Each structure stands twice: as structure tokens, then as C-alpha cells.
Amino acid sequence: MREELFMAGLGGQGVNLAGQLVGRAGMDAGLNVSWFPIYSPEVRGGSSTCTIVLSDGRVGSPTSEHPSSMVLMDTSSAECFAGNLAEGGLLIVNSSLIRHVPVSEGCRLIEIPANQIAAEIGNDRTVNMALIGAWAAGTGALTVDDVARSLREMLPERHHVHMPDNQLALERGAQIAREAD
Amino acid sequence: MNEERRRVFISGNEATAEGGIAGGCRHFFGYPITPQNKIPEYMAEHLPPIGGVYLQAESEVAAINMVYGASSAGARVMTTSSSPGIALMQEGLSYMLGSELPAVIVNMVRGGPGLGNVAVAQSDYWLSTRGAGHGDGRCITLTPYSVQELHNFTAGAFEIADRYQNIVMVLGDAILATMMEPCELIPRREMEPPGRPYAVGPHEAGERERNIVNSLWVDFDAMEAVNIRNEERYARAAAEITDWEEFGSDDPQVLLCAYGISARLCEGAVMRAEEAGVRLRLLRPKTVFPFPTVPIREWSERVDAMLVVELSMGQFVEDVRLAVEGRCPVDLLSRAGGNMPTVSEVLAKVREVAAKAGVAV
Numbered sequence: 001m002r003e004e005l006f007m008a009g010l011g012g013q014g015v016n017l018a019g020q021l022v023g024r025a026g027m028d029a030g031l032n033v034s035w036f037p038i039y040s041p042e043v044r045g046g047s048s049t050c051t052i053v054l055s056d057g058r059v060g061s062p063t064s065e066h067p068s069s070m071v072l073m074d075t076s077s078a079e080c081f082a083g084n085l086a087e088g089g090l091l092i093v094n095s096s097l098i099r100h101v102p103v104s105e106g107c108r109l110i111e112i113p114a115n116q117i118a119a120e121i122g123n124d125r126t127v128n129m130a131l132i133g134a135w136a137a138g139t140g141a142l143t144v145d146d147v148a149r150s151l152r153e154m155l156p157e158r159h160h161v162h163m164p165d166n167q168l169a170l171e172r173g174a175q176i177a178r179e180a181d
Numbered sequence: 182m183n184e185e186r187r188r189v190f191i192s193g194n195e196a197t198a199e200g201g202i203a204g205g206c207r208h209f210f211g212y213p214i215t216p217q218n219k220i221p222e223y224m225a226e227h228l229p230p231i232g233g234v235y236l237q238a239e240s241e242v243a244a245i246n247m248v249y250g251a252s253s254a255g256a257r258v259m260t261t262s263s264s265p266g267i268a269l270m271q272e273g274l275s276y277m278l279g280s281e282l283p284a285v286i287v288n289m290v291r292g293g294p295g296l297g298n299v300a301v302a303q304s305d306y307w308l309s310t311r312g313a314g315h316g317d318g319r320c321i322t323l324t325p326y327s328v329q330e331l332h333n334f335t336a337g338a339f340e341i342a343d344r345y346q347n348i349v350m351v352l353g354d355a356i357l358a359t360m361m362e363p364c365e366l367i368p369r370r371e372m373e374p375p376g377r378p379y380a381v382g383p384h385e386a387g388e389r390e391r392n393i394v395n396s397l398w399v400d401f402d403a404m405e406a407v408n409i410r411n412e413e414r415y416a417r418a419a420a421e422i423t424d425w426e427e428f429g430s431d432d433p434q435v436l437l438c439a440y441g442i443s444a445r446l447c448e449g450a451v452m453r454a455e456e457a458g459v460r461l462r463l464l465r466p467k468t469v470f471p472f473p474t475v476p477i478r479e480w481s482e483r484v485d486a487m488l489v490v491e492l493s494m495g496q497f498v499e500d501v502r503l504a505v506e507g508r509c510p511v512d513l514l515s516r517a518g519g520n521m522p523t524v525s526e527v528l529a530k531v532r533e534v535a536a537k538a539g540v541a542v
Contacts, residue, residue: 036360061448
């Protein structure tokens with residue numbers, strides 16, 4: 001098993017935190033993993049990307065030329081990166097912000113209205129979780145339960161109060177992904 | 182080791198810092214510079230509660246001289262920085278080599294020359310293996326290629342520094358520093374009493390001779406004796422701690438040579454070797470001073486060609502060529518300034534190198 005996930009969005013959208021969560025959940029599931037970030041110096045608004053490799057063998061290169069899955073969170077990321085997806089790969093976009101994205105033949109597209117889901121839950125900071133839930137269900141690389149369990153481990157106690165919101169967002173994203181398939 | 186080791190998901194910087202503590206380091210002096218700021222941040226948080234010393238110096242020049250002082254007093258001491266900061270420390274490193282003192286220095290290499298940028302580079306290979314300021318001294322240089330190895334090598338560096346009474350440089354880079362991977366933590370060691378016969382300290386009670394830590398040797402023979410002792414150290418280190426790992430075909434046509442993050446890209450290339458139609462093996466040094474000359478020389482008699490991949494315009498490749506001594510062609514794939522070749526580009530270069538060497542591809 002080898003999954004190369006590329007995530008991109010704007011600083012502040014939680015791209016790298018979500019990527020770290022996937023890496024952590026992969027480790028907790030007994031896989032070899034790497035999380036490799038590239039982001040601009042701005043705290044808010046700059047480009048933010050990361051690559052996560054999950055493998056039951058060697059990770060090898062922590063970078064990926066043609067990721068097997070992508071989570072894109074804003075318009076500029078969709079324009080810049082969607083074309084790099086591997087043949088037959090899975091593209092998950094935040095359809096609350098991304099109106100149009102070119103999808104190569106043979107690739108799967110799952111549109112998740114992540115900002116809308118977060119607004120319905122009443123917690124703006126769960127946008128990334130809705131997308132990660134969709135990624136987990138869409139790829140089957142990890143279960144939503146794996147991700148939720150690792151999130152609880154990762155979060156400091158004082159943030160555990162947000163666990164129900166995050167869990168809800170993960171499940172809503174996963175549900176839409178399952179229906180899309 | 183039988184004890185339970187905690188597995189955590191951490192950055193290379195954090196793994197390095199915790200490696201230092203696990204290796205018995207209780208004295209850290211440094212000055213901030215990207216991409217390694219997480220190390221001093223970690224030390225500032227974790228050293229004082231266990232009775233250690235964390236001190237942010239006013240500059241890298243001050244930091245390395247604090248390291249010099251602490252090592253003179255017998256402490257297990259380290260500093261960390263990135264390329265321009267390591268350049269500023271050169272005088273202090275030279276003085277420590279002249280004084281025959283141990284210390285651990287970590288360089289999370291970034292683009293250069295000059296202030297450069299904060300992205301990945303491997304352009305401090307010469308600075309590490311030939312540098313350490315003026316004079317005949319050299320730094321024992323370790324080249325980890327994962328978060329786990331940053332942790333293990335930093336922890337182990339203190340033993341090596343003590344054994345040879347010499348500086349040990351851990352050569353990382355901006356990606357290894359910032360990327361996160363699972364890491365099994367080595368249990369922290371208890372702080373050891375100095376117990377170093379050369380260290381300065383109280384001697385008035387007469388239990389031992391007065392020690393002087395010094396790098397000024399006016400007498401020709403005294404200076405030469407230091408040079409000879411250092412050379413003997415390096416010869417012993419070459420025999421005892423030279424280390425490397427190999428991965429891939431047992432009957433390779435092309436041997437890839439790379440260290441650090443470049444070795445990760447090459448590992449990816451070996452995993453996809455069938456795409457190049459060439460039997461491929463990777464040899465990655467874990468130490469570059471001492472250098473794994475012997476295995477590279479042995480492979481040079483069996484392969485059709487070698488390809489060196491490094492993120493500099495060609496520094497490490499010179500040591501490979503010195504080991505090969507013209508026995509086979511040695512080609513170079515280099516990128517710089519924060520750019521990296523893709524695995525496909527490595528494979529394309531492998532095909533080119535193989536074709537040039539007459540391998541049927």
C-alpha cells in the first residue's frame with residue numbers, strides 16, 4: 001500500500017494541521033509516513049502546501065511528482081496544482097470556494113462544500129476536517145475513526161471541547177464522499 | 182536495547198533537540214536562524230526543568246565560544262545553526278580543534294552563498310568536511326537521512342565526540358529539519374559527571390594537576406604534535422566509525438551515491454528502478470568524514486557507472502571521485518537554491534548515464 005496525498009490552500013485554512021493529522025493517524029495505524037510542508041512566511045493568506053506519504057514499505061522520497069490523491073482548499077491552489085494529480089487519482093476540492101476545476105480523464109472528483117459544512121456545525125475551524133473525512137472515505141487509506149482517534153491524541157486537553165465539532169465535520173465529509181462514489 | 186521506546190510523530194528539529202538531551206547534553210548555546218529555530222525553542226523549554234542550561238547568545242560567534250568554554254569545563258555541550266550561522270562559528274570551531282575538545286554542532290543547511298535563502302540545500306558539504314576554520318583540523322561529519330536518524334545520530338554524536346575528543350558535525354538540511362516522521366525516542370540519559378582529565382576546574386586541593394585549555398602552540402614541535410594527534414584521531418575514526426547503507430540490486434549496472442535528503446530521492450528512484458530499465462543500487466554514506474571510501478572503491482570495479490545526486494553544484498561528488506580514482510565514470514545530477522530533482526529526473530539521468538557507459542537500456 002502506498003498513498004501520496006498532496007494538500008494545498010491558504011495560510012489559516014488548516015492545511016498543514018490537517019496534513020499532520022493524516023501523518024499522525026497513519027503512524028498510529030502502523031504505517032510508515034512522512035509529512036513535508038512548503039509554505040510562505042505569511043501567517044494568514046499565503047500559499048500553504050504539504051505532502052504526506054503513507055506506505056507499508058519504505059517511504060523513500062517524501063516529495064511526490066504525481067500524488068495519488070489531492071485535497072485543494074482554495075481557487076489558486078486548484079489552478080496551480082490540480083494538473084499534477086496521478087492518473088486515476090482522487091481529487092477532493094473545497095467546492096465552497098472552488099467553482100471550477102479541470103479533472104483529467106480517469107480521475108475521480110469529489111466536491112465537498114467544506115465552508116458550508118463548517119458554518120452549519122457552527123465552527124469555522126472544522127473546514128479542513130470535512131475535507132479530511134472525505135479523503136479518508138474516498139481513498140480508504142485510513143478510516144474516519146482512525147483519524148478521529150489520532151486527532152484526540154494530537155490535540156491538547158484544552159481543545160478537547162472541540163472534538164464533537166471536528167468529529168461531525170469528519171463524518172459529514174466522509175458521508176458526501178461515500179455518496180459521490 | 183530492551184527498554185520500551187515511545188514512538189512519536191515529530192519534526193526533524195524536535196527529534197534533533199530531543200536526541201541531544203537523550204545523548205546527555207545539558208548545555209545548549211545558540212542564536213536563532215531559520216530553518217532550525219525549533220531546536221533552540223525545544224531546548225529552552227526542556228533543558229531548564231532537568232537542571233540543564235539553555236542560553237541564547239548575542240550572536241553565533243558568542244554561542245560557539247560559550248560552547249568552547251563549556252567543553253573546556255568538561256560539559257556535554259551542543260549548538261545548532263544553519264549555513265550563514267555556521268560560517269560565523271568557523272573561528273571557534275578551529276580553536277576547539279586546536280584545543281582538542283569535544284562538542285556537537287548541528288547544521289540544518291539552507292541555500293547559499295551569502296544570506297542565501299531558507300530552502301533546502303546541501304551546499305555546506307565542504308564547509309563541514311573541509312571547513313572548521315583554518316588549520317589542519319576536521320569535523321567528524323554525520324549525514325542522517327530521516328527524522329529518526331537525526332534523533333539517533335545527534336544522541337550518538339556525543340559518544341563519538343568524547344571518544345575522539347573532536348567536534349562532531351551533524352549535517353541536516355531545511356527539509357529534514359521541518360518534515361515530520363515517526364520517531365522512536367531514545368530514553369534520556371542521566372547527566373554524567375564530567376570525569377574528563379583534560380577539563381579545567383578546581384585543582385587547588387592537589388588531587389590533580391592544573392589543566393590549561395589552549396590552542397596557541399608557539400613551539401613548532403608542540404604545534405606539530407597537535408596536528409599529528411588529530412591525524413591519528415581521524416585515522417582511528419576512519420577504521421572504527423565509517424558507516425553507510427546500501428539498498429537495491431545485488432548486481433547493479435549503475436550505483437547511485439547520495440547522502441541526506443538526496444538519498445531519500447534516490448531511494449525513491451531505486452524503488453522505481455524498473456522504469457529506467459537499469460539495475461540500480463543506492464550507496465548512502467551515514468558518515469562523510471570519515472568517508473566510506475572502501476565500499477565505493479569496491480563498487481567502482483563492478484558497476485558500469487556511478488551517478489551522484491546532490492543539492493549543490495558538486496561538492497560531495499569530489500569525494501566519490503577520489504574514492505573511484507577513475508575506475509568508472511562518475512556523473513553528477515545537481516540542483517540548488519531550494520530546487521530538487523524529481524524521482525523521474527533522477528531516473529532519466531540514470532538512463533542517460535547508463536547509455537553513455539554502454540549499458541543496453
